[in-house]
Amino acid sequence: MAIKKKVVVKKVVARPAPKKEFSKKPIVAAKKDTAPAVAGKKQIQLLRGMKDILPRDQYYWKTVFEAAQRMSEDFGFNRIETPLLEEASVFMRGVGKQTDVVEKEMYVFEDRDMEKVALRPENTAAVVRAYLQHGMWNQPQPVKLWYFGPFFRHERPQDGRQRQFHQFGLEVIGDASPVIDAMVIQMTYLLYTELGIPVSVQINSIGMPEDRTRYKMELVQYYRSHRATICETCKARLMKNPMRVLDCKEDSCQPIKANAPQIVDYLSNESRDHFMKVLEYLDELGIPYFLNHTLVRGLDYYTKTVFEVVTSDEEQGSQTALCGGGRYDLLVEELGGKPTSACGVAPGIERLISQMKKRQVPLPARRTPQVYVAQLGDLSRRKAMVLFARLRAEGVMADQDFSKGSLKAQLESANANKIPYAFVIGQKEVQEGTVIMRDMDSGVQETVDFNKAPQILKRKLGLDKSVE
RNA sequence: GUGGCCAUAGUGAAAUGGUUAUCACGCAAGUUUGUGGUACUUGCAGUACGGGUUCAAUUCCCGUUGGCCACCCCA
Numbered sequence: 001m002a003i004k005k006k007v008v009v010k011k012v013v014a015r016p017a018p019k020k021e022f023s024k025k026p027i028v029a030a031k032k033d034t035a036p037a038v039a040g041k042k043q044i045q046l047l048r049g050m051k052d053i054l055p056r057d058q059y060y061w062k063t064v065f066e067a068a069q070r071m072s073e074d075f076g077f078n079r080i081e082t083p084l085l086e087e088a089s090v091f092m093r094g095v096g097k098q099t100d101v102v103e104k105e106m107y108v109f110e111d112r113d114m115e116k117v118a119l120r121p122e123n124t125a126a127v128v129r130a131y132l133q134h135g136m137w138n139q140p141q142p143v144k145l146w147y148f149g150p151f152f153r154h155e156r157p158q159d160g161r162q163r164q165f166h167q168f169g170l171e172v173i174g175d176a177s178p179v180i181d182a183m184v185i186q187m188t189y190l191l192y193t194e195l196g197i198p199v200s201v202q203i204n205s206i207g208m209p210e211d212r213t214r215y216k217m218e219l220v221q222y223y224r225s226h227r228a229t230i231c232e233t234c235k236a237r238l239m240k241n242p243m244r245v246l247d248c249k250e251d252s253c254q255p256i257k258a259n260a261p262q263i264v265d266y267l268s269n270e271s272r273d274h275f276m277k278v279l280e281y282l283d284e285l286g287i288p289y290f291l292n293h294t295l296v297r298g299l300d301y302y303t304k305t306v307f308e309v310v311t312s313d314e315e316q317g318s319q320t321a322l323c324g325g326g327r328y329d330l331l332v333e334e335l336g337g338k339p340t341s342a343c344g345v346a347p348g349i350e351r352l353i354s355q356m357k358k359r360q361v362p363l364p365a366r367r368t369p370q371v372y373v374a375q376l377g378d379l380s381r382r383k384a385m386v387l388f389a390r391l392r393a394e395g396v397m398a399d400q401d402f403s404k405g406s407l408k409a410q411l412e413s414a415n416a417n418k419i420p421y422a423f424v425i426g427q428k429e430v431q432e433g434t435v436i437m438r439d440m441d442s443g444v445q446e447t448v449d450f451n452k453a454p455q456i457l458k459r460k461l462g463l464d465k466s467v468e
Numbered sequence: 469g470u471g472g473c474c475a476u477a478g479u480g481a482a483a484u485g486g487u488u489a490u491c492a493c494g495c496a497a498g499u500u501u502g503u504g505g506u507a508c509u510u511g512c513a514g515u516a517c518g519g520g521u522u523c524a525a526u527u528c529c530c531g532u533u534g535g536c537c538a539c540c541c542c543a
Contacts (some may be wrong), residue, residue: 043516043517045516045533045534046534047534048533048534048535099541100540100541100542101541101542104469104540104541105469105541105542122543151543153541153542153543154469155469155540155541155542156469156470156539156540157534157535157536158535158536158537158538159535159536159537160543161541161542161543162543165543166543167543247540247541249539297542298541298542299542308542308543321542321543322543323543324542324543346543347543348542348543349543350543351543352543374502374503376502377502406497406498406502406503407502407503407504408498408502408503408504409496409497409504410503410504411503411504411505412504412505413504414504415504415505416504416505422503422504424502424503426502427502428502436502436503438503438504440504440505443503443504445503
């Protein structure tokens with residue numbers, strides 16, 4: 001294999017340059033109908049809810065990814081990437097069988113071995129699966145992990161809601177301290193802030209299952225006493241999932257909701273202390289938060305702290321939740337491990353980028369070419385290719401369109417890309433062993449030695465510190 | 469999953485029940501054969517798909533697909 005490759009490489013290197021000139025003709029001349037003009041054929045297109053991430057958006061993605069990566073590394077997190085496909089039971093057990101995410105939205109199917117598999121709808125359960133499978137409880141605790149990747153939920157798509165979407169995530173497994181909750185919230189808050197998006201943290205504690213049981217009884221009793229005024233859906237929720245009445249947006253239910261018992265009053269001392277500690281840490285860090293006693297998250301595994309990060313933006317419709325997270329002290333056990341406390345968060349990347357665009361957040365300066373290498377004809381093209389390679393070796397970013405023939409087209413391209421300098425090589429320069437260096441701004445140009453060209457340019461660009 | 473709005477070149481728009489569907493941006497070639505930014509010329513590219521009504525549909529109707537919005541839920 002390796003030998004074969006080597007031979008091929010050698011061949012290429014040793015082969016004389018092609019005799020034929022390969023791009024004399026414009027591309028259009030090749031064939032007239034390049035476009036699929038087949039009538040009556042429906043165009044192939046994206047699956048519903050899927051999106052291409054086009055070159056024009058890649059810089060946003062890069063910026064966000066790098067911000068997330070840096071944040072994670074700064075706080076001592078290690079990256080983990082789990083497969084997109086898991087045994088369906090990972091999520092059914094982890095996230096909860098009756099949750100909307102699993103019940104209504106998860107992509108589940110049987111593979112060729114008739115195994116029931118699922119495209120991951122979220123990552124906490126899968127990361128815990130990895131934690132258990134690789135014996136990470138033997139590592140120093142807590143284990144701090146981060147990830148960045150695609151997730152899948154079969155929903156009716158909208159702006160900021162796709163069937164394949166991306167999340168950055170943090171998971172801290174193996175520590176019950178409220179400091180962890182605060183740290184995760186802090187990191188999330190910093191991420192948004194540093195990317196130029198003003199956000200607020202909505203926070204609540206839903207306690208442990210015992211706390212909730214007590215609370216639900218009270219809540220149901222309270223709502224029963226107002227049975228006459230509440231809406232039909234609330235009546236149904238009361239039977240099935242009482243805490244969801246707190247999400248009700250029906251006008252008639254609002255006054256009742258406002259006076260409803262609040263979960264924080266039903267927390268055990270332990271849960272309450274934990275929550276108070278989290279809030280104290282947030283106060284200390286100066287992170288603005290809002291207590292939201294109606295915040296109940298849709299996944300079964302949450303305990304104690306739950307939070308969401310929302311925009312202060314009114315016009316964003318219902319997709320204001322940029323990110324959600326919380327503590328999950330029972331999940332590891334649920335998936336077969338020893339009792340292990342944990343806490344995590346998952347910011348949605350599409351919603352984050354959409355906010356950056358909406359707010360016209362300036363992106364960090366990007367790497368742009370410093371010089372354009374233009375050539376005329378095949379002979380000079382060969383020299384130009386050499387020059388380009390030398391520039392690159394010298395750490396100078398160059399641009400080129402070696403397939404183009406006319407100098408005009410090449411300078412146009414250099415200009416369009418706002419490249420400050422251009423090297424021009426033609427027949428004459430090849431014979432003289434020189435190259436023309438053109439200042440694209442002033443139009444001033446000078447002829448310089450071909451071999452010295454990279455150094456001379458570097459001096460012009462102020463990159464060469466050795467020469468004064 | 470429920471309901472509503474929508475669908476014209478790559479992008480943004482315009483138009484009409486009836487000859488070659490308009491404009492801008494874009495892209496390509498050119499305006500003295502080796503010099504960009506402005507200008508000019510020419511070219512490229514479109515009525516999402518399928519069916520129906522009609523002498524005639526891009527236009528009206530239905531379905532499909534996709535987008536958007538609200539709900540549900542969430543990222």
